[in-house]
Amino acid sequence: MARRLAASGALADVTGDGPLMLSLPDIRCAACISTVERALEAHPGVTSARVNLTLKRATVEAAPDVTPEALIETVAAAGYTAHELDSSALSSTATDKQGRELLMRLAVAGFAAMNVMLLSVAVWSGAADATRDLFHWISAAIAIPAVSFAAQPFFRNAWAALSRGRLNMDVPITLAILLALGTSLYETAHSGEHAYFDAAISLTFFLLGGRYLDHRTRAIARSAAEELAALEVPRADKLVDGAEQSVNVSELRPGDLIRVRPGGRMPVDGVIAEGVSELDRSLLTGETLPVFAEPGREVSAGEVNLTGPLTVRVTAAGKDSSLHRMADLVAMAETTRNRYTSLADRAAGLYAPGVHILSFAAAVGWYLYTWDARLALNIAAAVLIITCPCALGLAVPAVTTAASGRLFKKGMLIKSGTALERLAEVDTVVFDKTGTLTLGTPEVQGVGEYDARTLAIVAGLSEASSHPLSRALSQAVATAGVVAEPVGDLVEVPGYGTEGLWQGRRVRLGRAAWVGAAASAETSAWLLMEGEAPVRFSFADRMRPGAEQAVQGLRQAGLTVLLISGDSEPAVRAFAARLGIEDVMAEALPDDKVARVNALTADGHRVLMVGDGLNDTAALAAAHASISPATALDAARVASDIVLLGEDIGPISAAVTTSRSAVRRIKENFSIATLYNFIAVPIAIAGFATPLAAALAMSASSITVSLNSLRLR
Numbered sequence: 001m002a003r004r005l006a007a008s009g010a011l012a013d014v015t016g017d018g019p020l021m022l023s024l025p026d027i028r029c030a031a032c033i034s035t036v037e038r039a040l041e042a043h044p045g046v047t048s049a050r051v052n053l054t055l056k057r058a059t060v061e062a063a064p065d066v067t068p069e070a071l072i073e074t075v076a077a078a079g080y081t082a083h084e085l086d087s088s089a090l091s092s093t094a095t096d097k098q099g100r101e102l103l104m105r106l107a108v109a110g111f112a113a114m115n116v117m118l119l120s121v122a123v124w125s126g127a128a129d130a131t132r133d134l135f136h137w138i139s140a141a142i143a144i145p146a147v148s149f150a151a152q153p154f155f156r157n158a159w160a161a162l163s164r165g166r167l168n169m170d171v172p173i174t175l176a177i178l179l180a181l182g183t184s185l186y187e188t189a190h191s192g193e194h195a196y197f198d199a200a201i202s203l204t205f206f207l208l209g210g211r212y213l214d215h216r217t218r219a220i221a222r223s224a225a226e227e228l229a230a231l232e233v234p235r236a237d238k239l240v241d242g243a244e245q246s247v248n249v250s251e252l253r254p255g256d257l258i259r260v261r262p263g264g265r266m267p268v269d270g271v272i273a274e275g276v277s278e279l280d281r282s283l284l285t286g287e288t289l290p291v292f293a294e295p296g297r298e299v300s301a302g303e304v305n306l307t308g309p310l311t312v313r314v315t316a317a318g319k320d321s322s323l324h325r326m327a328d329l330v331a332m333a334e335t336t337r338n339r340y341t342s343l344a345d346r347a348a349g350l351y352a353p354g355v356h357i358l359s360f361a362a363a364v365g366w367y368l369y370t371w372d373a374r375l376a377l378n379i380a381a382a383v384l385i386i387t388c389p390c391a392l393g394l395a396v397p398a399v400t401t402a403a404s405g406r407l408f409k410k411g412m413l414i415k416s417g418t419a420l421e422r423l424a425e426v427d428t429v430v431f432d433k434t435g436t437l438t439l440g441t442p443e444v445q446g447v448g449e450y451d452a453r454t455l456a457i458v459a460g461l462s463e464a465s466s467h468p469l470s471r472a473l474s475q476a477v478a479t480a481g482v483v484a485e486p487v488g489d490l491v492e493v494p495g496y497g498t499e500g501l502w503q504g505r506r507v508r509l510g511r512a513a514w515v516g517a518a519a520s521a522e523t524s525a526w527l528l529m530e531g532e533a534p535v536r537f538s539f540a541d542r543m544r545p546g547a548e549q550a551v552q553g554l555r556q557a558g559l560t561v562l563l564i565s566g567d568s569e570p571a572v573r574a575f576a577a578r579l580g581i582e583d584v585m586a587e588a589l590p591d592d593k594v595a596r597v598n599a600l601t602a603d604g605h606r607v608l609m610v611g612d613g614l615n616d617t618a619a620l621a622a623a624h625a626s627i628s629p630a631t632a633l634d635a636a637r638v639a640s641d642i643v644l645l646g647e648d649i650g651p652i653s654a655a656v657t658t659s660r661s662a663v664r665r666i667k668e669n670f671s672i673a674t675l676y677n678f679i680a681v682p683i684a685i686a687g688f689a690t691p692l693a694a695a696l697a698m699s700a701s702s703i704t705v706s707l708n709s710l711r712l713r
Contacts, residue, residue: 022071022082024056032080039078043071069261076263076466102212105150109205112146113198120198129191136188139197144181151177151204153211172355173207176200176384183381186374194378199385199698206702211397236267239311252317260310262494263466266303269316272296276495277308278467290468292495292511302614306467308494359383362685375687382689386680386697395669398709403662410651412627412642419641421666422625423659425606429554429652430597430619432611433565433575436629437547437649440612442469442523442539444476452482454535457502458527459484461509465498469525469539470509497525505530523571541571543578544629546650551579553653559608564588564596566615593619610652627652669705676701 024036033051036058040049045063052058060071075082119135119142151174158174161167180200187195237244239257249267252258257273260266278290281303290306293299299312301321318324363380367373404414414420434440447455459477462470463484477484487500487507497510508528512519515528523539551561564585565572572586585596593611597619600607609616609623620626620639628640629649642655680697683689689697 022058022060022068022075024051024058024075024080024082027051027053027056027080035078036075036080039074040071043074046071069264072263099212102153102208105153106205106208106212108146109150109201109208112142112150113201113205116143116198116201123195132193133188133191136184136195136197139195140185140188143197143201144185147177147181147200147204150201150208154204154207167353167356172384172387173203175356175359176381176387177203179377179381180385183378187378190374196381196385202698203385206698234267237261250318252314254314254316256314258312258314260305260312262305262307262309264305266299266301266305266312267317268312268314269298269300269321270312270314271298272310273313274311275309277310278306278495280304280306280468294495307465307492355384355387358387358681358685365685366687379685379687379689382687383681383684386684386689386693387677395673395705396666398706399662399665399669402665402709402711403658407642407651407655407658408645410654411644411646411648412651412655413645414642416641419625420659420662422606422641423608423656424663426559426608426625426656428560428562428600428605429608429610430562430564430593430600430623431551431581432593432613432616433563433572434541434567435612436610436616437544437563437575437579438541439544439647441542442472443542444472445538445540447476447480450535450537453485454527455480455482456485457487457507457529458509458537460487460502461490461498461500461507461527464490464500465492465509467497469523469537470498472539473509473525473537502529541575543575544647544649546648548579549650550652551581553650554656557653557656559656560605562596564593564619566613588615590615590618594622597622608656610649627655665709665711668708672704672708673701676704 024032027033027036033053036051037049040046040058040060043062043066045066047061047063049061050059062071072082116139119139123132123135154170154173154177157168157170161171177200180196180203184195184197184200186192234249235246236249236252237259238247238252239245239259244259252268258268258270262277272293272295274295275293276295277293279293279299280290281300293305293310298315299310301317301324359380362383363376365376366379367376370376400414400420403420407414416422431437450458455477458473459482462474462477464487465471485502487502490498490500492498493510493514495511496514497508499506499508499510501507507530508515509525512524512526512534515526515534517526517528517534517536525537525539527535527537529535554561560583561581562583562585563572563576563579563581566588567586569586572584576582576584585592588596593616597607597609601622601624606624609620609626610628611617611620611626612629616628617639620628625642626640627642627644629644629647644651676697680689683693
C-alpha cells in the first residue's frame with residue numbers, strides 16, 4: 001500500500017501506512033511549488049506529489065520503501081530545506097468542516113426564506129380566509145424543518161450557555177426563533193391573520209450570514225502547541241553496541257547515544273560525544289551564524305546539524321526536551337489570550353438580559369391588561385424578533401470582513417476573529433530581528449571589490465557545500481557573471497569549511513582559525529590560496545523591504561518600538577541603530593522573550609509582537625496581538641493573529657490604523673442598533689409590529705449596519 005506524505009516544512013513520522021510529513025519553510029511562490037513537486041515526483045517510488053503553499057507542506061504518494069530521509073535529500077538537491085514532522089501530533093481534520101457546515105445551513109435557510117417570502121407577499125397583498133390559511137400552512141411546512149436544520153448552531157450555543165447558568169447572544173436569538181415559530185403555528189391552527197414564519201427563517205438566514213462572515217475572517221489553523229509538538233523528530237538512530245537502530249524518540253533515555261547525520265534535526269537535548277560539525281540554531285534562537293559544534297557542546301532539540309555526523313549523548317527526550325517545554329509555554333500563553341472578551345461578547349452581555357426583560361415585561365403587561373394569553377405571547381414574540389439581533393449579529397463580522405479585505409489588498413491575512421479589536425488596543429510593538437526585520441539570509445558585502453580570479457575560485461569551492469554562507473557566496477558570484485574555476489579533490493571538512501586543489505595549489509574556504517586568519521566580530525568566510533594571504537568575505541543580513549517605513553509609521557501612530565533578538569549583541573545593536581530603535585535586547589532565549597512580553601503586559605502595556613521563528617512562538621502567543629511573515633516557521637504563523645503575505649513589512653503600521661478605524665465602525669454599528677431598538681421596541685410593545693413590519697425593520701437595520709461597515713473599504 002502506498003504511503004502518504006504531507007510536506008509543510010518538516011517530514012514525518014512513523015512506519016507503514018501512517019502519513020509522513022515534510023515541512024518546507026523556504027517555499028514562497030508558484031515556482032517553488034512546481035520545482036519541489038517535480039523533484040519529488042522524479043524520485044524513484046513516488047507516484048504523486050502536491051505542495052500546499054499556505055501550509056508549506058507537500059502531500060506525496062509513495063511506495064512503502066521510500067524513506068523520509070531520502071525525500072528530504074531530494075528536496076535539498078532541488079535547493080530547498082525540509083524537516084521531519086510528526087503527523088500524529090497534528091489534528092487529523094485537514095478540511096474546514098465548520099465553514100462547510102455553516103455554508104450548507106446558510107444555503108438551506110436562504111432557499112427556504114425565498115420561498116416563504118413569496119408566500120408572505122401573497123398574504124400581505126390581501127389573501128384571506130382559506131387561501132391565507134393554505135399559504136400559512138405551506139410556509140410552516142417549509143420554515144419549520146428548514147429552521148430546525150439551519151438554526152442548529154444557535155440552538156447548540158444557547159443551550160451550552162444556559163447549561164452553565166449564563167446568557168449569550170444566541171439565547172435571545174434562539175428564543176425569538178422558537179417563539180416566532182410557535183406563535184405562528186398556533187395562529188395558523190386557529191386561522192389567525194398574522195404569522196411570523198417569514199421573520200423566523202429570515203432571521204435565521206441573516207444571522208447565519210453574519211456567523212459565516214465571522215468565520216471567514218479567520219484562517220482555519222491548528223493550535224500552535226500542536227505545531228510545536230509536531231516539530232519534534234519522531235525517530236532517532238540509537239547506537240546499540242556500535243550499530244545504528246532506528247527507534248521512537250519516546251524510547252530514548254538519558255545516557256543513550258544517538259547518531260545525527262548532516263542535514264538532520266536534533267531529536268533530543270544532549271551533549272556531543274563525538275564528531276565535529278556546525279549547527280543551525282536560527283529556528284530556536286534567531287542566531288544568523290552557524291555555531292561550531294565539537295565534543296562537549298550542549299545541543300537542543302530542533303537544532304539542525306549542517307556538515308558532519310555527530311554522536312550525541314541524550315540528556316532529555318520527549319516531554320522533557322526544551323522543544324516540548326516551549327510547546328507548553330505556547331499552550332499556556334494561548335490560554336491567557338483566549339480570555340480576551342470581544343466587543344460582541346460584551347454587547348451580548350448587555351443585550352441578552354435586556355431583551356428578555358423587555359419581552360417578559362411586555363407579555364406580562366399585555367396579559368394583565370387584556371387577559372388574553374394569545375395576544376400577550378404574540379407581542380412578546382414581536383419584541384424578541386424586532387429588537388434587532390440581526391444588526392447586532394452583523395455589527396462585528398461585517399466590519400471585520402471589510403477590514404480584512406482592505407488589509408488583504410495590502411498583503412496581510414487576518415487569522416483571528418478578535419485580532420482587529422486587540423490590535424487597535426496595542427501601545428507597544430516588539431520586533432524580532434532575524435527573518436522579521438531582516439530576510440534571514442546572509443548577503444555578501446562588496447562583491448565588486450574582489451578580482452575575478454578570487455571570485456572564480458570561491459565559486460568553485462562554494463558550489464560543493466550546502467553551508468548557508470557557501471550558498472550565499474555561490475549565488476553572489478553567479479550574479480556578478482563570474483564563471484567558477486574547476487577545483488579538484490574537493491573535500492568538506494565538517495565544522496571548518498571546504499578545501500581542494502586549484503592548478504596544483506591547496507585552496508580553502510571556511511572559518512578564520514582554519515585558514516590562519518584572525519577572527520572577526522562580523523559574520524565572515526575566509527579564502528586561503530596556498531602561498532597568499534587569506535581573503536575575507538563579509539556578510540550581512542539583508543533588511544526586509546518596508547522595515548524603516550514600518551518602524552516610522554508605528555512611531556507616528558504613537559506606539560513604542562522595541563527590538564528583541566537572539567542574535568549577538570554587536571549585530572543587534574548595529575541593526576537597531578540603522579532603524580533608530582533605542583530599546584534593544586540581544587542574545588535573548590525564547591523564555592527571555594516571553595518574559596519580557598509578560599513584564600510589559602504586567603506594567604499595563606498592550607503588546608504587539610512581530611516575529612517569525614520557533615524562538616518567537618511563545619512570545620507571539622503571549623502578546624496582546626501578534627504578526628508574522630508568511631516565510632515564518634509554521635508554528636510561528638499559527639500562533640500569530642495576522643500573517644504578512646509578501647516580503648514587505650511596511651503594511652504593519654497600516655494594520656494598526658485600519659484596526660483602530662474598524663473598532664470605531666463596530667462601536668458605530670452598536671450605536672445604530674441601539675438607536676434602532678429605541679425606536680422599534682416601543683412600536684413592538686405597543687402591539688403595532690406586524691410580521692411585515694418586523695421583516696422590513698430587520699432588513700433595514702441589517703442593510704444600514706452593512707453599509708456603515710463598507711465605509712472601511
